[in-house]
Amino acid sequence: MDMNAFFENALDGLRDAGNYRVFADLERHAGDFPRATRYRPDGETHDVTVWCSNDYLGMGQNAVVTSAMKEAIDRCGAGAGGTRNISGTNHYHVLLEKELADLHGKEAALIFTSGYVSNWAAISTLASRVPGCIVYSDGLNHASMIEGIRHSRADKRIWKHNDPEDLERKLAADDPERPKLVAFESVYSMDGDIAPIAEICDVAEKYGAMTYLDEVHAVGMYGPRGGGVAEREGLMDRLTVIEGTMGKAFGVMGGYIAASTALCDFVRSFSSGFIFTTALPPALAAGATASIQHLKGNEILRRRHKERVAKLRAKLDARSIPHMSNPSHIVPVMVGNAAKCKWISDLLLDSYGIYVQPINYPTVPVGTERLRITPTPLHSDADIDHLVGALNDLWSQCALSRAVA
Ligand SMILES: *Cc1c(COP(=O)(O)O)cnc(C)c1O
Numbered sequence: 001m002d003m004n005a006f007f008e009n010a011l012d013g014l015r016d017a018g019n020y021r022v023f024a025d026l027e028r029h030a031g032d033f034p035r036a037t038r039y040r041p042d043g044e045t046h047d048v049t050v051w052c053s054n055d056y057l058g059m060g061q062n063a064v065v066t067s068a069m070k071e072a073i074d075r076c077g078a079g080a081g082g083t084r085n086i087s088g089t090n091h092y093h094v095l096l097e098k099e100l101a102d103l104h105g106k107e108a109a110l111i112f113t114s115g116y117v118s119n120w121a122a123i124s125t126l127a128s129r130v131p132g133c134i135v136y137s138d139g140l141n142h143a144s145m146i147e148g149i150r151h152s153r154a155d156k157r158i159w160k161h162n163d164p165e166d167l168e169r170k171l172a173a174d175d176p177e178r179p180k181l182v183a184f185e186s187v188y189s190m191d192g193d194i195a196p197i198a199e200i201c202d203v204a205e206k207y208g209a210m211t212y213l214d215e216v217h218a219v220g221m222y223g224p225r226g227g228g229v230a231e232r233e234g235l236m237d238r239l240t241v242i243e244g245t246m247g248k249a250f251g252v253m254g255g256y257i258a259a260s261t262a263l264c265d266f267v268r269s270f271s272s273g274f275i276f277t278t279a280l281p282p283a284l285a286a287g288a289t290a291s292i293q294h295l296k297g298n299e300i301l302r303r304r305h306k307e308r309v310a311k312l313r314a315k316l317d318a319r320s321i322p323h324m325s326n327p328s329h330i331v332p333v334m335v336g337n338a339a340k341c342k343w344i345s346d347l348l349l350d351s352y353g354i355y356v357q358p359i360n361y362p363t364v365p366v367g368t369e370r371l372r373i374t375p376t377p378l379h380s381d382a383d384i385d386h387l388v389g390a391l392n393d394l395w396s397q398c399a400l401s402r403a404v405a
Contacts, residue, residue, distance in 0.1 A: 018338040019362070024355055026050070030066065033058040033378045038355065048355045049383055051373050056221060056329060057301045058378045059251030064294045065287045069252075072286035080279035084268075088279035096285040097256075099292050100244075103219070103227050104258035105236045110268055111256045111285070113277060115216050115245030116144040118255030121273030122243065123148030123183060123212065126263075129270050130179045136170055138162065138184040138195070142214060145183050161188075164199040171207040180209035181240075186229035187217035190364050190372065192330030197230055201238040210240040220249030221302060221329060226295040246288035249295070254280050254288060304377035305329060308384070312375045315388040320402035321395060324370075331373040332359075333391065335400065341369040344394050352390040 014020040025039040026048070034050040059065055072092060082088030093111060100109035112118035123145055127133045135149045139161040149156050157174075160166035171180065182204045184195050197213065204211045215228035223231025228244065230236045241263065246254040257267065268274055295301065309329050316323050316333065324332040335341040338360045345358040356371045364370060375384070395402065 017361075018342060019360060024048075024349070024357070026355070028061070030061050031063075033061045034376060034383075036355070038349070046353060048349065048353045049379075049386070051354060051356045051375070051379070051387060052371075053374060053376070054217075054248040055251050056249040056374060056376055057251070057295070057305060058376050059220070059249065059291045059295070059301075062251065062291070062294070065251055065291045068290035069283040069287040072283040076282040078283070079281050082279065083275060083277060084279045085275055090279065090282040090285065092282040092285035092289065093279060096289045096292075099289050100256050100258050103225065103292055103296065104231070104242045104244075105227070106242065106258040107261040108264035109256050109258040110264045110274065111246075111254055111280065112274060113254060113280060115214075115243070115247060115255035117273050117277075118243055118245075118257055119144035119214060120148040120151065121271045122241065122257045122267050123181075124151040124273070125267050125271040126181055126210070126212075126241075127152035127154035129266070130181075132178045134174055134178055134180050136167060136180065136182045136209065140188055140191075141183060141185060142189070142216075145214060149183070162193065162195050164196060164203045167200060168203045168206075171203065171209060176207070180204075180207060181212055182209045183212040183214075185214040185216070187215075187222075187328045187330070189217055189330065190332065190359065190370075191324060192326035192328040192332060194229055194327050197233060197235050197239075201235060205238070211238070212241040212243065213239045214243045216243070216245045216248060216255075217328070217330070219244040220291070220295045221305070224299070225297075226292070226302070246284070246291070250288055250291040252284055252287045252291060254284055301377050305375070308375040308377060308379055311381070312373070312379075312384050312388070315384055316391070317403070319388055319392045319395075321388065321391050322401070322403040323373075329374065331375065333371040333373055335369050335371065336367055338366070338369050340398055340400065341371065344391075344398060345371065347394055348390055352386070354387055354390055 027037040029035045036048055036050050037045050038048045039045055080088040097109045127135050133154050135154050135156045137158050139158050157170040159170050218228040220226040222229045241257050241259045243257050246252045322334045341358040348354040359372045360369045
């Protein structure tokens, strides 16, 4: 078999369906967030304003974070030098785990090389090592949780997205004696909707199930100390496991779980995805710790962020640009057609210096293609006006439907 022909053919299939992913080649400008230089395929460069970053608060370029990282590099060097088990546990890792446990009001925390790995490793370890465990997974859970469940080979039930009644039906139908794990997210990335965490905990507690909450899009962002939606709603102690990332609002990289000492020690001891991989560089741990501490004690960025999100929504409404209403910071501007979505995104980039990645199937259902816009505290009024003006031009050129007031 001609393997390269096979690979090319499969890729052509993606291109024909409009699902082939093209990465924007960017060089971010430290200290000038959200600006970046874009390298075009022809080698030319131009400046762009990034409107789709998950560095939601610009912490990736905050001097508090970058100076902590520089200092840690100067003290400890570049890499960790080993797995956590064999010489790679640096004091910065230990401090970060303490900081995370405190953030979520838990006894302990355990860090992983990414949020993806933390979900995959923690869920697969719990679900495979707890005898007879059944996993109840929200229908819109992130790929990393789905892969963790799949890898565990545990029995699983998919419950209707954000629907505690459907969850209850599924829990009630199973053997009360079997251990259970309910896995869900707080803020869902693509629609920006938020789970009814209290109701889900009520149901889970009634059936003696453990709860596992992915707060990846909420940590640093919600709650008085940036502990997430569960902190905001006073629910952290009701969740068995809270999972998060240092790669989004905290602006660095790495994932974690926070839970009881025994549960974290169990995952630490039995998870291959935790133990058989090089520990995070000490500088990353130092940067994440500085970022978490800064956002624990500082509401200014969160307040300014909310104000920016509200301003963008109001300006979109004034031009009747349709966007999905939701209670979060994610602003999905709805296009509803894969080719048009890509076309608008290309024109925004090439003609307006605005970068918003198109979001098409399979990330979202066909017919709900969108621009997922993430305003930050560092987007100015002029940035917002430029974005909304550009969208307004393109909506007219493309004869896209407007929102009905
Ligand atoms: C981004 C994301 C992750 C993975 O986190 P990383 O740190 O980027 O690997 C996990 N869960 C959800 C819901 C995400 O959106």
